[in-house]
Structures are given as structure tokens and as C-alpha cells.
Amino acid sequence: MSILVNEKTKILVQGITGAFGARHAQLSLDYGTQVVAGVTPGKGGQFFEHKQHKVPIFNSVAEAAAATGATVSVIFVPPPFAADAILECTDAGLDLAVAITEGIPVRDMVRVKRAMQGKKTRLIGPNCPGVVTPGTGPQSTGGCRIGIAPGYIHKKGHVGVVSRSGTLTYEAVWQLTSKGIGQSTCVGIGGDPVNGTSHLDVIKAFNDDPETHGIIMIGEIGGTAEVEAAKWIKANVKKPVAGFIAGATAPAGRRMGHAGAIVGGSEDTAAAKIAAFQEAGIEVAVTPSDMADALIRAAKARGVTLS
Amino acid sequence: MNIHEYQAKALFEKYGMAVPKGAAAKSSAEFDAALASLPEGPTMVKSQIHAGGRGKGTFTNGFKGGVKFCKTKAEAKDLAGKMLGNTLVTVQTGPAGRKVQTVYFTVASEIKKEYYLAILLDRATSRPVIVASTEGGVEIEKVAHDTPEKIFKVFIDPAYGLADYQVRELIFKLGLNPAEQKNAGKLVRSLYNMFMDTDAAMVEINPLITTPTDEVLALDAKVSFDDNALYRHPEIVALRDLNEEDSKEVEASKFGLSYIALDGNIACLVNGAGLAMSTMDIIKHFGGSPANFLDVGGGASKDQVVAAFKIILSDPNVKGIFVNIFGGIMDCNIIATGIVDAVKEVGLKLPLVVRLEGNNVAAGKETLKNSGLTIVSGDTMADAAQKVVKLVA
Numbered sequence: 001m002s003i004l005v006n007e008k009t010k011i012l013v014q015g016i017t018g019a020f021g022a023r024h025a026q027l028s029l030d031y032g033t034q035v036v037a038g039v040t041p042g043k044g045g046q047f048f049e050h051k052q053h054k055v056p057i058f059n060s061v062a063e064a065a066a067a068t069g070a071t072v073s074v075i076f077v078p079p080p081f082a083a084d085a086i087l088e089c090t091d092a093g094l095d096l097a098v099a100i101t102e103g104i105p106v107r108d109m110v111r112v113k114r115a116m117q118g119k120k121t122r123l124i125g126p127n128c129p130g131v132v133t134p135g136t137g138p139q140s141t142g143g144c145r146i147g148i149a150p151g152y153i154h155k156k157g158h159v160g161v162v163s164r165s166g167t168l169t170y171e172a173v174w175q176l177t178s179k180g181i182g183q184s185t186c187v188g189i190g191g192d193p194v195n196g197t198s199h200l201d202v203i204k205a206f207n208d209d210p211e212t213h214g215i216i217m218i219g220e221i222g223g224t225a226e227v228e229a230a231k232w233i234k235a236n237v238k239k240p241v242a243g244f245i246a247g248a249t250a251p252a253g254r255r256m257g258h259a260g261a262i263v264g265g266s267e268d269t270a271a272a273k274i275a276a277f278q279e280a281g282i283e284v285a286v287t288p289s290d291m292a293d294a295l296i297r298a299a300k301a302r303g304v305t306l307s
Numbered sequence: 308m309n310i311h312e313y314q315a316k317a318l319f320e321k322y323g324m325a326v327p328k329g330a331a332a333k334s335s336a337e338f339d340a341a342l343a344s345l346p347e348g349p350t351m352v353k354s355q356i357h358a359g360g361r362g363k364g365t366f367t368n369g370f371k372g373g374v375k376f377c378k379t380k381a382e383a384k385d386l387a388g389k390m391l392g393n394t395l396v397t398v399q400t401g402p403a404g405r406k407v408q409t410v411y412f413t414v415a416s417e418i419k420k421e422y423y424l425a426i427l428l429d430r431a432t433s434r435p436v437i438v439a440s441t442e443g444g445v446e447i448e449k450v451a452h453d454t455p456e457k458i459f460k461v462f463i464d465p466a467y468g469l470a471d472y473q474v475r476e477l478i479f480k481l482g483l484n485p486a487e488q489k490n491a492g493k494l495v496r497s498l499y500n501m502f503m504d505t506d507a508a509m510v511e512i513n514p515l516i517t518t519p520t521d522e523v524l525a526l527d528a529k530v531s532f533d534d535n536a537l538y539r540h541p542e543i544v545a546l547r548d549l550n551e552e553d554s555k556e557v558e559a560s561k562f563g564l565s566y567i568a569l570d571g572n573i574a575c576l577v578n579g580a581g582l583a584m585s586t587m588d589i590i591k592h593f594g595g596s597p598a599n600f601l602d603v604g605g606g607a608s609k610d611q612v613v614a615a616f617k618i619i620l621s622d623p624n625v626k627g628i629f630v631n632i633f634g635g636i637m638d639c640n641i642i643a644t645g646i647v648d649a650v651k652e653v654g655l656k657l658p659l660v661v662r663l664e665g666n667n668v669a670a671g672k673e674t675l676k677n678s679g680l681t682i683v684s685g686d687t688m689a690d691a692a693q694k695v696v697k698l699v700a
Contacts, residue, residue, distance in 0.1 A: 027636070079535060105536035106428060107506050113433045114465045150635035150666060165581020167633045171688075174633070174664060191580060194433045220581055223430040246584040249569075249591045250600070257565045257580025257602040259535060260430075265448060270588075287592050288585040289689035 001211040002133040002185040003160065003202070004096060004124075005072060005144040009133075012037035012070040014077055014085045016048050016057060021076030024100075024148050026050045031151040032135055032142040037064035039073075061085075062092040072096040074130065074146045082126060083108035090121040098146050099126035099196070106259070109194035116196070123196025127258070129166035129188035149173075149186065157182015159295065159306055160206035162199055163218035164191050164258065168246060168288065172216050175292035181307050184212040191258025193222070199229040207237050214240040214299050214306050216291055217282070221247030222260045222268050227276040234280035240298035240306075243277040244285040245270045308532045310546045311355040313411040315510075315528035322501040324494050326525045329413035331355065338387055341412050342380045349415035350383040351376055354390045356397075356405040357551040359529070364397035366390070367404055373397065376415055383412055408550055416524055421514035422481060423447050424495070426502045428509075429462060435502065437461040437469075437495065439477055443514035469499045486521035494523050505543060506536030555618050562614040564603055571596025572626040573695055574619040576612070578603050578633060586631045589688055595696035598625050609645035616653045627658040627699035631688060632665075639663045639671030647678040658698040659683065662691035 005011075011028070015021035016038030029035050029050050037056055038048045044059030058064035061073060073094055077085045082101040089097035104126050116123060124131060130147015134140035134154035145151045153170055155177040163169040169188050176183060187202045189195055199217060206212045215237070219226035226245065233241055248270035250256045252263040263269050277284050283298035285291040299306045310318075313331040320326060330341035342350070354361050354373035361373035366389070373395045377383040387410045396404035421443030429436035439459045442450045451458050459480045461473045474495050478488050494515075502510050511529040518524065537544050549557055559566035565580065569587070573595045577583035580602045587597035599619065603611050619625060634642050643663060650659065662685040663671045675682045683698070685691020 080538065103535045105506055105539075106508070106533045107503065107536060110428070110433055110435070110465045148636065153635070153665070163581070165579060165584075167577075167579025167635070168581035168585060170633050170635050170665070171582060193428060193430050218581070220584060225430075228431075244585070246581045246588060249587040249597060250584055251567075251569065254567050254600075255534075256567065256584050256600055259533075261580060261584065265451075287589045287689050287692075288582070289589070289687045 001209055003205040003209050003212070004131055004185060004187065005133050005146060007032070007133065007135050007143050008034065009072055009144050010034045010036045010068060010070045011072045011074055011146055012039055012061065012064045012068065014039045014061065014073055014075045016040060016055070017043055018076055022048070024076065025055070027151065028145045029053050031145040032137060033145045036068040036070050039064050061088045061094070065092050065094060070094070072098065072146065075099040075101055077101060079103040079105070083112045086112050086123060087115060090116050090119050094121050096122050096124065097196070098124045098128070098130050100128060100130060100147050101125070102127040104192070106194055109192065113194055113196065124187065125190040125195060127192045128190030128195070129169060131185065131187050133185045134183055147188070149188070153177055154186065155182035157184065157307060158211055158213040159183050160202070160209070160212040160215045161186040161218070162202040162206070162215070163188055164220050164260070165218060165246065168218050171288055172218060172291040175289070179292055179296070181292065184209060191220070191260050193260040198225050200225065200232055203229050203233060203237065207239065212239070213304055214295050215242070216295050217241060217243045218291070219243070219245045219273055220258065220261050221245070221250050221256065221270050222262045222264070224267055226273045227267070230276040230280040230282060233282060240295060240302045240304050241282045242285055242291060242295035242298050243282040244288060244291050244294070245273045245277070246288070308534055308537060308543070308547055309357045309551065310530055311357065311409060311548065312353060312528050313355055313409065314546045315530040316525065318501060318505070318530065319525055319528060322497045324497045324525055325490070325522060326528070327413040327416045329411055331409050331411045332387065332391070333409050335388055335391060338384050342384060345380065345412060345414055347380055349376065349378055350380050351413045351415045352383045352387045352390065353411040353413065354395050354407040355409040355411050356395055356400070356407060357548070358397050358399040358405060360397035360399050361395065364395045364400070367394040367396060373407070387412070405551065416516060416526065417518050419517040419519055421516050423450070423513050424498065424515045425509065425511040425513070426498060426507070432462055434465060435463045437463070437477060437499065439481060441481055443516070447513065463499070469496065483517065484521065487517050487523055490521065490523040494525070505540060506533045507531065508533045555621055559601070559614070559618050562611055564601060564611060564615055564618070566618055567600040568622065569597050569599050570624070571598045572624050572699055574598045574601070574622065574625045574628045575631065576601050576603060576615050576619065576628065577631045582631065582633060586629065586688065589692040590629065590696060593692050593696045595692070595699065598622055609648055612645045613649040613652055616649045616655065620653060620655070625657065627660070627695050629691060629695040630659065630661040631691065632663050634663060634665035634668065634671070636666065638666050639668045640674055643671035643674040647674060647680065650680055650682070658695070660685050660691050660695040660698065662686070662688055
């Protein structure tokens with residue numbers, strides 16, 4: 001099993017005719033993902049063609065979902081239009097919207113998040129690499145790849161990975177795969193200050209998933225979401241958890257690439273988060289090269305088999 | 308993006324908030340005209356730089372205080388001449404300080420009591436929050452730590468906006484008299500409107516004051532904006548002062564690079580913000596000191612890599628370079644070729660350690676090896692970090 005998505009999940013791509021969206025729609029199709037529809041307003045009726053695939057394009061998300069049974073959307077539309085694209089998914093009653101777009105104004109996200117309250121649709125991102133549930137084929141193909149992560153670095157298995165950062169997720173996944181340890185699902189929740197799904201939301205899902213035996217949680221400076229997750233882990237999670245926090249050397253008050261990666265007060269420093277991890281019994285990776293090994297140590301201590 | 312106090316106060320006035328009357332001058336020739344717009348009497352002179360702690364700062368020429376009270380306009384003109392064009396060092400500027408390129412004259416207001424007022428995003432609730440305190444004119448972090456009961460917060464539901472009862476509640480807590488309450492209520496509303504309209508990231512008034520005549524005035528103003536929203540605010544972008552930004556950071560942004568200068572000697576070139584931060588961390592972990600944060604983004608094209616090398620090398624402290632690329636979608640060999648071309652183009656003399664991982668990494672490493680350049684290859688981040696730390700030691 002897995003969380004959020006599996007190999008049968010039907011996805012639609014908002015912004016499939018843009019260069020970025022098209023490139024990643026192709027890579028997802030190559031990975032074996034069920035990309036069943038594209039949405040580009042004004043291009044309804046056309047097709048997105050790639051190798052043997054012929055994906056129909058629709059003018060709206062509601063139309064695309066009704067015609068194809070898609071339950072998940074991946075959003076590649078430019079920042080000024082991205083908030084609207086997320087709301088469109090919500091109104092169409094999709095299960096999941098994954099917003100890859102980087103640079104959405106905070107005010108737009110504040111409103112979108114409020115509008116999504118009490119609605120069925122879950123949002124992942126924005127400014128995130130997406131979600132991958134690896135498949136059983138060669139180089140993990142046959143799985144569900146939503147977003148921009150490289151598919152081949154994955155391997156089907158039992159470790160859940162959740163992270164705010166894209167390349168740091170790949171780093172962790174690659175370390176695991178190189179050691180023969182597979183993943184159940186890998187979730188990039190994004191580096192913005194206002195996002196749809198938190199570390200804690202994903203941790204809860206991993207905890208409930210019987211196929212997930214261990215968890216790697218990667219965070220960074222800014223906000224207190226990792227601390228909140230650590231407290232919940234301490235009280236509720238029996239599975240081994242390894243953690244890493246990026247930004248120990250970041251100066252206060254400077255935004256480190258991600259809009260959300262900024263130290264404001266003493267609560268959101270790397271040191272405070274690492275202390276919360278240790279307090280919660282999370283095995284802290286000493287360096288980013290140590291993430292998979294940290295999980296192996298945590299699993300050994302709890303007598304859990306990861307692979 | 309940050310703006311100066313005098314610009315922030317002009318915005319405040321536009322939104323109907325009361326500020327002490329003031330005028331800015333960018334050269335000594337403008338002093339008389341600026342002062343002529345103010346009434347005779349006690350006047351403040353305020354250095355305009357994007358950093359706090361100005362009042363307690365010292366100029367590199369020995370003159371003390373970047374914000375001064377003067378009894379007369381003539382005295383204000385004299386002191387402005389000592390500030391303008393000189394470099395002010397405060398707790399927030401670092402030892403290099405900032406050159407004062409604008410001074411701001413304001414009427415010196417009579418203060419009955421000082422308060423604190425700010426609006427920013429509360430990340431935990433994903434809502435705007437108004438923060439107010441009866442303790443103004445001091446560091447708010449210290450108030451929050453020592454006397455948290457003196458900090459009041461109002462969370463605003465973005466679906467309904469700021470409600471009247473919330474404004475009343477906040478103002479009652481500040482213990483104002485009826486006339487002050489009326490003025491403060493208007494100011495809080497206006498500040499919220501401005502915060503939302505302009506896509507501000509933070510607006511802070513410290514101190515907000517009451518006067519003997521029950522006026523409520525913003526004595527200082529610190530405003531920053533959400534960079535992601537600047538595309539829809541050309542009037543805000545026009546307020547940007549490039550003199551206040553690191554020239555290397557400005558140059559980097561032209562190439563879609565995210566660069567932040569630090570004070571170490573090992574330069575980093577990395578793809579992805581999280582990986583870039585942790586590259587700095589791992590250098591520190593092995594006893595080195597990072598010279599910068601640099602995220603070249605997911606693509607890392609040759610042009611970007613060349614631009615990145617040039618920016619890195621313009622920092623005279625740099626003694627070695629650590630390139631850390633996880634080539635996810637991109638072919639590592641293309642990245643390696645870009646690195647080799649870039650190194651040749653900029654004529655790099657410093658030690659260079661490259662750690663490549665990902666798609667087609669074997670070919671990429673081969674390209675680096677056959678380049679004829681002395682590039683040290685690292686297998687993992689830890690391995691590469693240790694190597695570069697050793698090379699610059």
C-alpha cells in the first residue's frame with residue numbers, strides 16, 4: 001500500500017500545454033502513471049500526444065474529471081493564475097491537488113487555504129516537488145509520479161519520506177534506494193510559508209499505513225510545523241522515525257531560497273527543531289549524508305525491518 | 308522587499324494614518340527645501356537605511372547616533388550634514404555598516420506613551436495577525452519573552468476580514484482614553500487595509516505613540532513586501548533602493564539565482580534551496596565556514612553556472628568552491644560539461660570540489676576527470692565537504 005496515491009490513481013495536469021507542464025506530463029507517462037487528462041482553458045478538444053499516449057485536453061477541471069474519472073490534479077500554471085487553479089480543483093471536488101508552481105503570493109494562498117476549509121480536496125504544496133508512490137517495474141516504473149521528482153531514483157518498499165525541499169527529498173530517497181531500501185510514498189510538501197498539507201498531516205497518514213514501516217522527516221528553518229509534528233510523533237508513533245533539519249548555519253532574518261525558510265525568532269531555528277526531534281525520540285541525521293543511515297539506526301533500535 | 312521609513316510613512320499617509328509631518332533629503336542641497344516644509348521648532352533627523360538600531364548606531368567617522376533630536380531646524384540641518392554620505396554601523400548592519408544616502412526630517416512629537424503595533428502572517432494558522440503591546444519603543448522579542456501578558460494578538464479570518472469587534476477588543480486592552488481609542492481604531496483599520504492591499508509581508512510601528520492632545524501617531528515605520536506579489540505592484544517596486552542590497556545578490560537575481568553572502572571562505576553552488584542550506588551546514592559540520600548560500604534552481608544551465616561562478620569569485624574571501632548538484636531530471640553529464648566550460652571561461656584558480664549525483668552520473672564524472680582541470684570529485688556530500696574543508700585549511 002501507500003498513502004495519498006497509488007498506481008491506479010488517475011491524474012489530470014493543469015497547464016499541460018506549457019513547456020514545464022508538458023515535460024513533466026511526459027515523464028509521468030513514461031513512469032507508467034495514469035495521466036488521463038490535461039486542462040488548458042481555450043484548448044479543450046485538442047490532444048496532448050506523447051509516444052503511444054493521446055491525452056485529451058479540456059477547458060475546465062470539472063469537465064476533465066467528469067469525462068475521465070481523474071481524482072487528482074497536478075498544477076503547473078504560472079503564479080498569477082495558480083491560486084485560481086487550486087480553487088478550481090476544490091470546486092470540482094477532486095481528492096487531491098498538487099501545486100508545483102513556485103512564487104504564488106502569500107495573500108493568495110491565505111485566501112485559498114481558507115476557502116478549502118471543510119472541503120473534500122486536499123492540497124499539497126505549493127512550491128513542492130510533488131508525490132511519488134514507486135512502482136514494481138524497472139527503475140520503479142509502474143508507480144504514480146505526480147510532479148517533478150526524478151522517478152528512477154525510487155524503489156518500491158516500506159519507508160515514507162516527507163520533506164519541504166525538493167532536492168533534499170531526492171537526496172534521502174537516493175540514499176535509501178542505494179542501500180536497497182524502498183519507499184512506500186514520498187511527499188514533498190513545499191517550501192512556502194502557507195501550504196496545504198503539513199508535515200504532521202503526512203506523518204499521520206504514514207503512521208496509519210500498514211505498509212509504511214519507517215519514516216524520514218526532512219524540515220528546515222522557519223515556522224514551527226516540524227516541532228508540532230515531533231510532539232505528535234512522541235505521543236503516537238511507534239514506527240522508527242529519522243529526521244533532518246536544514247539551515248543550521250543560516251543567518252536570522254534572511255530568506256534562504258524558499259519563501260518559508262527564514263528564521264524569525266528563537267522558536268524556528270534549526271537548533272530548536274533538532275532539540276524537539278531529539279525530545280521526541282526521532283533519530284537525527286548528523287549531516288544530510290546520514291539520512292538513510294539515521295533511519296537504519298532507528299529501525300535497528302526498535303527491531304523493525306525496513307526492506 | 309524592504310522600503311525606507313520615509314517611504315513607508317508616505318504609504319501610511321496615503322491610507323489615512325497619522326504620522327509626524329516630515330520631509331526627506333537625498334543631498335545637502337535639498338536640506339533647506341525639506342526643512343522649509345516643516346514648522347520651526349523641535350525636529351528629528353533620521354538616517355534612512357534598511358536596518359534597525361539606528362538611534363544607538365555609530366558612524367564610521369565617529370559621530371554617534373543615526374537618529375537625533377534637535378531643538379531647532381538649524382541644528383537639524385547641521386546634524387543631517389554629519390549623517391548624509393557617511394556610513395552608519397548598527398547592531399543589524401554588521402561591521403561594514405550602511406552608507407546613509409537619504410536623511411528624513413520630521414517634527415519632533417510630544418510623547419505621552421509608547422505602544423507597539425504590527426501586522427504579519429501567522430504561519431501556524433495561515434492567517435494575518437495583528438500584534439499590539441503597551442510596551443513600545445523597545446525590542447518586541449524581549450517584551451514577548453519577559454512579559455508575554457503585555458502582548459495582544461488578533462487573528463484575522465481572511466474570508467471576513469478585520470471585524471469591528473476585534474478592533475475594539477484590541478484597543479480596550481491597550482488602555483486608551485476615549486479620544487485615543489477613536490484615533491487608534493482608525494489607524495489599526497487603515498494599517499490592515501494597507502497590509503492587504505499592498506501584499507505586505509510585515510508592517511511594524513515601533514513606537515506607536517499617543518500625544519498630550521490624544522493623537523495616535525506612527526513615530527517609526529518598518530514595512531516589507533511579499534516578493535512573490537511584486538509583479539502586481541509596480542508602485543511598490545518603484546520604491547526599491549538597490550543601494551541597500553548586496554550588489555552580488557542583485558546580480559544573481561538577474562540570472563534567476565538565489566544568492567546570499569555570508570562571511571566564510573568556502574563558496575557553495577548548489578541546486579535546490581534545501582540542499583543549498585544543508586551544504587552550508589555540512590561545511591560547518593566538518594569545521595569549514597561557508598561563504599554564501601547559492602541556489603541555481605532545478606535546471607542549472609551552463610549560463611547560470613557561469614554567472615554563478617563569476618558572482619562567487621567576486622567575493623575576495625573565497626578560498627575554495629564546493630559544487631553540489633543532485634541531477635534529478637537533468638543529465639549529470641550536461642551539468643558536468645557546464646561546470647567545465649564555466650571553469651575555463653572564468654579561469655578558475657581556486658580549489659574546486661564537485662559532488663555530482665543522479666541521472667547519468669558516471670558519464671558526468673568522466674567528463675570532469677577528462678577535462679584537464681584540477682577538479683576534485685566527491686562521492687557523497689560528506690566526502691566532498693571534508694575534501695573542500697581540507698583544501699582551504
